[in-house]
Structure formats: C-alpha cells, structure tokens
Amino acid sequence: MDNDFIDEDLFEALRRDAEKKRLKKLEKQERLEKRKIALQELQNILEIKHLETENDFDSCLLAANKYKMGTIDWALAFLNLSEINNSKEIRDKYLKLAQNWHPDKNAKNSNEAMKYLNEAWQILKKNI
Numbered sequence: 040m041d042n043d044f045i046d047e048d049l050f051e052a053l054r055r056d057a058e059k060k061r062l063k064k065l066e067k068q069e070r071l072e073k074r075k076i077a078l079q080e081l082q083n084i085l086e087i088k089h090l091e092t093e094n095d096f097d098s099c100l101l102a103a104n105k106y107k108m109g110t111i112d113w114a115l116a117f118l119n120l121s122e123i124n125n126s127k128e129i130r131d132k133y134l135k136l137a138q139n140w141h142p143d144k145n146a147k148n149s150n151e152a153m154k155y156l157n158e159a160w161q162i163l164k165k166n167i
Contacts (some may be wrong), residue, residue: 096140096152103155111166114159126167133160 103117115122118132136156142149 064071087110096155099136100155108163109158109161114162117155119162122167123163126164129160129163129167 099117099119102119103113106113106116111123118129118136120129120132122130133156137153139145140149140156141151142153145152
C-alpha cells in the first residue's frame, strides 16, 4: 500500500540536515577534545618550566634580593619557602638545591650558589 502522507523528498532533505548537524556536532567534540589535550600539555610544560626555574640559582637569588641579606625573610625567599613550617621541609629543600648546585655536579655559578645556599641554611637552622 502506497502511503501518501510521507513526502519522500522532504524526508530525505530532513535526513540530510540531521546528518549534517550530527557531523558538525562530532567535529566540534573532536576540536574540543584536541583543545583540551593541547591545554593539558601546555599546563604540563608550564609546570615543568616552573619547577625548573624554582630551583634555578638566578631566580632564587632574584627572589631573595627583595630582602636584606642575612635575614630570615631573605633565607626563606632564597629557598622559595613561604614560611618556616618544619625543619624537615627546610632540610629537604636545602638538600635538593645542594644536589643541583654542587660544584662537582654543576660548574655554572656553583661556588657562589653554594655559598648563598649554605648561608640561607645556617640562618634558618638557627631559627627553627
């Protein structure tokens, strides 16, 4: 039996429109997913860069130069610590920086870096 109520041309046009919308939606989802992945990769790169500069001698010295040398604030800024929380945290930070800056491991600025690092360590060790 022939159904006169369905216009096949209209039905086909609606089907094509629906298919186009579905494809556009999929493309948008793919673009958003790619953007999300790119942003995550960028955040990872920035975090790695931040960790590298956080332990860089020049950035530590620049942060410490806001304060008078030999003060607790200077030592905390040099070690990139916000406050004296506990001696273990300070010791861990000192050891980490000492491993990076030791003259046997790193020739660039190592003697000067270790001099400042030991100065900061002594100041904070006395005031814990």
